[in-house]
Amino acid sequence: MCSALRTRQFLEQNSLRLVSRTGPPSGLTTTVTYTYEFVDGGEDRKTLDREDAWNRLRGALRDVFAEYGGGEAYLRAERASFRDPDERK
Numbered sequence: 001m002c003s004a005l006r007t008r009q010f011l012e013q014n015s016l017r018l019v020s021r022t023g024p025p026s027g028l029t030t031t032v033t034y035t036y037e038f039v040d041g042g043e044d045r046k047t048l049d050r051e052d053a054w055n056r057l058r059g060a061l062r063d064v065f066a067e068y069g070g071g072e073a074y075l076r077a078e079r080a081s082f083r084d085p086d087e088r089k
Contacts, residue, residue, distance in 0.1 A: 003027075005034055015039050 004010055006018055016036040023032035068074040 011036075 006021070010016075011018060015038055017039050019035040019037050021027065021032060021034050023029060065071045065074045068077055
């Protein structure tokens with residue numbers, strides 16, 4: 001794991017630059033600490049990753065909502081189930 005955290009591939013894929021490494025000379029213990037900094041493009045990449053994640057989730061519950069007659073009907077049913085049984089009379 002320690003050697004993977006300092007590879008060029010890891011650094012480039014995550015838009016990082018290795019600033020420092022502290023710990024024993026072998027660098028292969030649980031006490032090694034790596035300090036990174038983001039390089040240009042890091043924030044843009046994070047934004048794109050978040051947008052991609054959101055786009056993958058869109059429509060994920062479409063079938064569930066369809067069973068209730070759509071999203072609004074689902075919300076109405078959920079809200080109604082929170083009411084006190086005496087209030088429903």
